[in-house]
Amino acid sequence: xxxxxxxxxxxxxxxxxxxxxxxxxxxxxxxxxxxxxxxxxxxxxxxxxxxxxxxxxxxxxxxxxxxxxxxxxxxxxxxxxxxxxxxxxxxxxxxxxxxxxxxxxxxxxxxxxxxxxxxxxxxxxxxxxxxxxxxxxxxxxxxxxxxxxxxxxxxxxxxxxxxxxxxxxxxxxxxxxxxxxxxxxxxxxxxxxxxxxxxxxxxxxxxxxxxxxxxxxxxxxxxxxxxxxxxxxxxxxxxxxxxxxxxxxxxxxxxxxxxxxxxxxxxxxxxxxxxxxxxxxxxxxxxxxxxxxxxxxxxxxxxxxxxxxxxxxxxxxxxxxxxxxxxxxxxxxxxxxxxxxxxxxxxxxxxxxxxxxxxxxx
Numbered sequence: 001x002x003x004x005x006x007x008x009x010x011x012x013x014x015x016x017x018x019x020x021x022x023x024x025x026x027x028x029x030x031x032x033x034x035x036x037x038x039x040x041x042x043x044x045x046x047x048x049x050x051x052x053x054x055x056x057x058x059x060x061x062x063x064x065x066x067x068x069x070x071x072x073x074x075x076x077x078x079x080x081x082x083x084x085x086x087x088x089x090x091x092x093x094x095x096x097x098x099x100x101x102x103x104x105x106x107x108x109x110x111x112x113x114x115x116x117x118x119x120x121x122x123x124x125x126x127x128x129x130x131x132x133x134x135x136x137x138x139x140x141x142x143x144x145x146x147x148x149x150x151x152x153x154x155x156x157x158x159x160x161x162x163x164x165x166x167x168x169x170x171x172x173x174x175x176x177x178x179x180x181x182x183x184x185x186x187x188x189x190x191x192x193x194x195x196x197x198x199x200x201x202x203x204x205x206x207x208x209x210x211x212x213x214x215x216x217x218x219x220x221x222x223x224x225x226x227x228x229x230x231x232x233x234x235x236x237x238x239x240x241x242x243x244x245x246x247x248x249x250x251x252x253x254x255x256x257x258x259x260x261x262x263x264x265x266x267x268x269x270x271x272x273x274x275x276x277x278x279x280x281x282x283x284x285x286x287x288x289x290x291x292x293x294x295x296x297x298x299x300x301x302x303x304x305x306x307x308x309x310x311x312x313x314x315x316x317x318x319x320x321x322x323x324x325x326x327x328x329x330x331x332x333x334x335x336x337x338x339x340x341x342x343x344x345x346x347x348x349x350x351x352x353x354x355x356x357x358x359x360x361x362x
Contacts, residue, residue, distance in 0.1 A: 003157070003159060003328045004327060004328065004344060005021070005158070005324050006208075006320060006323045006324050006327045007021070007320075007358075008327075009327065009344055009347060009348050009351075010348060010357045010358045011208060011209050011323065011347075011351060011356075011357075011358070012209050012356060012358045013316060013320045014312075014316045014319075015181040015312070015313060015316040015317070016181065016182050016184075017179060017182065017320075018180035018181070018182045018191050018193065020154050020155045020156070020180070021178070021179050021320075022154075022155060022156050022178040022179065022180055022193060022195075023049070023156075023178050023179075023180060023193030023194060023195040023240065023242050024152070024153045024154055024155075024156055024178075024193065025180040025182070025191050025193050026180070026191050026193045026242040026244050026283060027191075027244055027283065028051070028052045028053050028056070028153075028283050029049065029051060029052075029053070029153065029193065029242050029283065030050045030053045030054065030151035030152055030153050031047065031048065031049055031050075031151055031152065031156045031178075032047070032048040032050075032146070032147040032148060032149070032150045032151030032152070033045060033048075033150075033156075033157060033161050033162035033163075033176075034046050034139075034143035034144065034146045034147040034162065035160070035161050035162060035165050036138050036139065036143060036165065037160075037165065038138065040333075040334075040335070041132065041133040041136055041334075041335045042132060042133070042136060042138040043128060043131040043132040043165055043166035043332060043334045043335065044092070044093045044096065044128055044132040044134075044138055044139060044163075044165050044166050045092070045139065045143065045147075045161065045162045045163055045164075045165040045166075046090060046091065046092045046096070046100055046139055046143055046162060046163050047090070047091040047092070047147065047161075047162035047163040047164065047176060047195070047197065048088050048090055048091075048144075048147040048148050048151055049088060049089040049091075049151075049195060049240055049242075050088050050148075050151050051088075051089070051242065051281055051283060052283060052286075053151070053153075054148070054149070054151055057086070057108075057113045057114075058115075058289060058290075059084040059085060059086045059115055059288075060084065060085050060281045060282060060283055061083055061084060061085075061247065061248060061249050061252060061281065061282045061284075061285060061288060062079050062083065062084065062085035062249060062252055062279060062280065062281040062282075063079075063080075063083075063249050063251070063252030063253030063254070063255065063256050063279070063280050063281075064076050064079050064080055064253065064256055064277070064278070064279050064280075065253055065256035065257045065259070065277070065278050065280075066276075066277045066278075067257075067259070067260045067263070067270060067276040067277070067278065068270050068271070068272070068275060068276045069275065069277070070236070070272070070273055070274060070275040071094075071124070071125060071126070071236045071238070071274075071275015071276070071277050072094070072097055072123075072124065072125050072275070072277075073125075073238070073277045073279070074101050074120070074121060074122060074123045074124075075120040075121055075122040076122070076277075077120075078120045079122065079279070080253075083248070083249030083250075084249075084288075084289060085122060085279075085281050086115040086116065086119070086120070087104060087108060087114075087115070087119060087121055087122070088104055088121070088148060089121075089122045089123070089124070089240055089279065090104055090121065090122070090123035090124070090144070090147075090163075091123070091124050091125070091126075091162065091163035091164075091197045091238055091240075092123065092125055092139055093125055093126070093128045093129075093132060093134050093139070093163065093166065094125045094126070094127040094128075094129075094134055095134040095135065095137060096125070096134075097123050097124075097125050099137075099139055099141065099144070100121075100123045100139065100144055101121045103141045103144040103145065103148075104119070104121040104123070104144070105119045106141070107144070107145060115289070122279065124197075124238040124279075125236070125275075126163070126164075126167055126197050126198075126199035126200075126235065126237070126238055126275065127199065127234075127235070127275075128165070128166030128167050128199065129335070129336070130166075130168060130222070130334065130335065130336050130337050130339075131166035131167075131168070131332055131334030131335055131336070131337065131339065132165070132166035132334060132335055133335045147162070156178060157176070157328075158175070158176050158324050158325060158327075158328035158329075159173075159175045159176065159177075159325065159327075159328030159329040160173065160175050160328075160329055160330055160332060161175065161176050162176050162197075163176065163197050164176030164197045164198065164199075166332070166334060166335075167197060167198060167199035167325075168199060168222075168235065168339050169198035169200060169201055169235075169322065169325060169326050169329075170200075170201035170202065170203055170205065170206040170214060170266075170267070170326070171201070171202060171203040171221040171222055171223055171226075171339070172203075172206075172217075172326050172329070172339065172340060172341060172342045173326070173329035173331060173332055173339045173340065173341045174198035174199055174200075174325050174326055174329060175197070175198065175325045175326075175328070175329045176195070176196070176198075176328075177196045177198060177320075177321040177322055177323070177324035177325025177326070177328065178193065178194065178195045178196070178321050178324060179193070179194055179316075179317045179318075179319075179320035179321040179324055180192060180193035180317055181193075181312075181313035181316055181317045183309050183310075183313060187306075187309040188245065188302070188306065188309070190243055190244055190245035190309075190310065190313075191243065191244055192241065192243045192245075192310060192313035192314055192317050193241070193242045193243070193317060194239055194241045194242075194259070194262070194314070194317040194320075194321045195239070195240050195321060196237065196238070196239045196318065196321040196322050196325055197237070197238045197239075197325075198237055198322050198325040198326070199235040199237065200233060200235035200236055200237045200263075200268055200271070201233065201235065201266070201267065201268045202214075202223065202224050202228075202233055202271075203217060203218070203221040203223075203226045204224065204226065204227065204228045205267035205268055205269070206266065206267045207265065207266055207267035208266070208323055208347070208351070209351065209356045210354075210356060211350060211354045211356050212267075213347060213350050213351075214226075214267060216346075216350050217343075217346070220340045222337045222338075222339060232271055232272055232273045233270075233271025233272070233273055233274045234271070234273030235271075235273075235274050236274050236275035236276060236277075237263060237268075237274065237275075237276045237322075238275075238276075238277055238278070239259045239262075239263075239278045240278075240280075240281075241255060241256065241259060241278065241280040241281075241314055241317070241318070242280070242281055242282075242283065243255070243280070243281075243282050243283070243284075243310065243313075244282070244283050244284055245282060245284060245302055245310055246282065246284035246285055246299075246300040246301050246302055247280075247282045247284070247301065247302055247307075247310070248299070248301050251301070251302070251304070251307060252281060252282060253280070254307070254311070255280040255307075255311065255314050256278040256279060256280040257278075258314040258315050259278040259280075259314060259315075259318045260276070260278070261315045261318075262314065262315045262317070262318025262319040262321075262322070263276065263318065263319075263322065265315065265319040266319055266322050266323065280314070284300065285297075285299050285300060287299075326341070326342045327342060327344070329341045329342070
């Protein structure tokens with residue numbers, strides 16, 4: 001059964017989404033999941049993003065921004081130094097970063113698709129220790145191979161899936177969310193897509209489409225009881241942004257910085273204990289990694305004074321991806337606590353009260 005998304009509830013968002021309103025609206029991008037829900041303590045998984053699909057490992061230009069570094073993203077140093085992303089991206093829980101990294105290398109070797117004779121995979125994490133026993137090490141190599149081999153384009157799952165399975169967001173059930181923006185032809189016609197793994201925020205902060213909805217939901221907040229004690233935010237947010245616009249690494253780093261503004265639009269101020277690390281890549285310039293005999297690559301780039309629509313699309317797609325992760329999520333009983341999902345009808349009533357509601361589209 002198709003899950004409800006934020007727009008299905010009448011929540012108004014800025015900008016025009018692509019066909020699937022997902023990161024996979026960027027041509028070539030595919031996403032795969034393994035979701036692990038077993039017994040009373042396993043609530044975790046892995047998400048894989050292939051920038052050009054499973055069969056094409058031509059490197060893509062990329063840029064990274066660490067908004068708050070209380071987290072991990074492997075491979076950051078080489079992406080920052082060399083400007084290229086040379087393989088799939090993995091998202092998982094904090095204590096499974098190592099096995100996901102090593103299995104991506106094993107998968108590349110098995111399929112003979114290493115770009116270099118060595119690999120430095122990009123794998124990022126958020127901590128699902130409240131709902132998942134991270135010390136159980138439930139993510140195994142066969143889960144990762146499945147996510148790598150089963151990635152798809154088009155509409156993808158959200159909520160309690162993949163690396164986001166055991167995550168919380170604003171003290172509701174969080175997880176995996178995605179969204180996209182398609183720019184009009186007069187602004188280049190480019191597509192920007194975001195995929196978020198959400199595990200951050202305190203209930204009182206939550207803001208949806210400009211409405212401070214968190215103050216209405218004080219019940220069942222597992223950490224702060226819905227009040228405002230300024231307790232440290234000890235979650236995390238990982239966002240991967242993709243585009244087909246021809247951008248260079250330094251421009252993609254600027255694009256990744258704008259993810260923090262999408263995060264802020266949902267209410268977060270970025271806590272000391274939150275690991276918020278963002279990556280942006282471009283599927284354009286496929287020849288950049290294949291220079292001619294003189295070592296010269298043929299590259300196109302969007303001029304800096306044409307970047308504002310890309311920046312705006314990044315902010316808006318990030319914002320909606322975060323909210324989608326919550327709307328699609330379901331109640332979960334876990335390792336240490338139980339977490340409620342964002343209640344749809346109550347949310348719709350609040351949005352109507354504030355005149356921030358669109359007629360639901362069939």
